[in-house]
Amino acid sequence: MATISLCMIVRNEEDHIRRCLESAGRLVDEIVIVDTGSADGTKRIAGEFGAHLYDFEWTNDYAQARNFSLEKASCDWILWLDADEELQIHDFPALQSCLQNKQDDFLAVRMLHFYGQHPADERRSHVCSAFRLFRNRAGIRFMGKIHEQLTAGATATPPRIESNRFMRILHYGYMENEQKRKVSRNISLLLENQGIEPDNAWLDYHLAAEYYCSRDYIKAFQFVNTAIIRFLEKGVLPPPLAYKLKYDILIATGNFAAAYPGIEKAIELYPDYVDLYFYKGRVQFAFKEYEKAARTFSYCLILGEANPEYLILSGAGSFFALHYLGLCYEMQQKYELAVGSYRQAIALYPDFKPARQRLEQLLKNNQSLKTWFDPAFA
Numbered sequence: 001m002a003t004i005s006l007c008m009i010v011r012n013e014e015d016h017i018r019r020c021l022e023s024a025g026r027l028v029d030e031i032v033i034v035d036t037g038s039a040d041g042t043k044r045i046a047g048e049f050g051a052h053l054y055d056f057e058w059t060n061d062y063a064q065a066r067n068f069s070l071e072k073a074s075c076d077w078i079l080w081l082d083a084d085e086e087l088q089i090h091d092f093p094a095l096q097s098c099l100q101n102k103q104d105d106f107l108a109v110r111m112l113h114f115y116g117q118h119p120a121d122e123r124r125s126h127v128c129s130a131f132r133l134f135r136n137r138a139g140i141r142f143m144g145k146i147h148e149q150l151t152a153g154a155t156a157t158p159p160r161i162e163s164n165r166f167m168r169i170l171h172y173g174y175m176e177n178e179q180k181r182k183v184s185r186n187i188s189l190l191l192e193n194q195g196i197e198p199d200n201a202w203l204d205y206h207l208a209a210e211y212y213c214s215r216d217y218i219k220a221f222q223f224v225n226t227a228i229i230r231f232l233e234k235g236v237l238p239p240p241l242a243y244k245l246k247y248d249i250l251i252a253t254g255n256f257a258a259a260y261p262g263i264e265k266a267i268e269l270y271p272d273y274v275d276l277y278f279y280k281g282r283v284q285f286a287f288k289e290y291e292k293a294a295r296t297f298s299y300c301l302i303l304g305e306a307n308p309e310y311l312i313l314s315g316a317g318s319f320f321a322l323h324y325l326g327l328c329y330e331m332q333q334k335y336e337l338a339v340g341s342y343r344q345a346i347a348l349y350p351d352f353k354p355a356r357q358r359l360e361q362l363l364k365n366n367q368s369l370k371t372w373f374d375p376a377f378a
Contacts, residue, residue: 002099003029005073005136006081009065010034011058013083014041016172021049023087027095027167028079034069042083060189063142070141077107078136084173095166099133105140105152107133108308110168117176123315123349126174129163129308146189147206163308174213183214201230205242212249221249240270240310247279256286270310274303278316281324294328297321319345323355330358335366 006028010017021031031051035043036058043053056068070078077099081087089095098107108129114120131150134140142148173182187210194203208223224246231238243266250259260283267276281296300321305312313320326341339362345355363369 001096002077003075004077004079004099004133005030005032005075006079007032007066007069007073008034008081008083009036009056009062009069010038010042010046010083011036012038012040012042014038014045016083017042018045019086020081020083021046021051024079024081025049026092027087027089028075030073030075032069032072034065034072036065060192061145063144063148066142066148070136073136076136077133079133081132081169082171082173084171086170086172087167088170089167091166095164098164098166105135105137106131106150108163109133110163110165110308111171112168112314113171113174113311115174115176120170120172120175121351123319123352125314126311127305127314128311130169132169144202145193146186147202183210186210187214199230201227201234201236201238204230205239205245208242208245208249212245217249217253221246221253224249237269240273240276243270244273244275244279244311247276251279251282254286256283259283260287272303272307273310274300274305274307274317275310275313277303278313278321281321285324285328288331290328290331294325294332297325297328301325315349319349319352319355322348323352323358326355326358330362335362335369338362339369 004027006021006024008020008031010033024031031046031049032054033043033046033051034054034056035046036056046053052072054068054072056065058065066080069080079087109132111128111130111132112122112125113128114125116124134150140150140152143151187207190203190207190210194200194207197203204223204227208220208227211217211220211223224242228238228242228246231242243263247259247263247266250256259279263276263280263283267273267280270276277296277300281293281300284290284293284296298321300317303317305314305317315321322341322345326338326345329335329338329341339359342355342359342362345352346359349355
């Protein structure tokens with residue numbers, strides 16, 4: 001049986017670490033906790049789970065701290081988590097069989113990044129796949145002082161593989177009450193590192209993402225554009241994350257004119273990215289191109305949300321797209337089709353208020369549609 005070490009770096013995480021360790025306890029054979037200066041009950045709680053605890057002087061370098069934790073791991077595989085994450089295991093025997101038979105060194109895990117306020121809701125999340133399980137061998141290490149990434153060597157990166165279906169990770173760190181305490185810290189570290197690596201496009205992207213989280217959309221847009229330019233100047237295709245963030249910012253600020261027709265170029269680069277089509281539909285709707293928008297949102301439903309290559313907004317290929325499809329039909333006075341779209345959105349997400357409110361208003365204003373109405377959606 002393949003053995004697994006859980007490796008974590010923590011600091012003042014007493015509010016979260018118990019949930020994290022309880023969730024991973026069934027899977028792992030060893031817990032390695034590197035503490036970078038906790039002044040609360042973090043280490044005491046970790047000790048309750050039999051963790052191997054190590055103190056590490058914080059140097060403003062996440063990769064250095066994580067690599068220290070890897071040096072202490074003794075099992076066949078390493079799982080890395082943050083304290084504000086929770087592990088869910090769907091099929092432990094199948095996962096064990098997968099690890100024992102894998103030929104490569106990495107296993108991508110499905111992740112849900114919740115946003116908004118508590119309680120966490122799977123429909124209010126961004127979904128992606130990330131390499132969170134990897135073989136414990138020399139050469140696999142973390143790089144990057146912040147927003148660190150795994151590397152299989154000096155320049156190599158882990159191969160892109162399909163996300164496994166045996167487990168997933170729930171991430172609560174992007175929820176509003178958690179985000180506030182991290183954004184200023186992250187921006188400070190990123191700016192510090194930008195002074196050392198001024199041409200690092202990824203630092204520009206991450207700064208854009210942090211400013212977006214703090215709703216400083218002007219700075220966010222400046223940095224994401226700089227990131228895209230730096231990638232292109234180096235002859236590197238900008239990552240889909242950069243385009244997603246750029247058009248997210250433009251739509252969040254109502255700057256639809258700046259998003260159109262540029263988003264078409266982004267789609268040419270990533271023609272299977274549902275979020276880009278969803279944003280395109282939003283732009284078309286804003287320009288009252290309802291028939292075109294309806295086709296775009298319908299295509300979102302075809303693409304769906306299962307592509308592990310991308311960070312995907314939950315709903316972009318389902319209930320959000322159906323809601324906007326309903327709005328498009330309303331604008332074209334295709335009320336029966338609108339009712340059907342809203343009902344499908346509500347079926348997928350019963351607590352989705354925008355679709356429910358539009359459905360109720362539509363039925364109130366069009367008595368002839370009552371025959372289409374199912375009281376279950378009231």
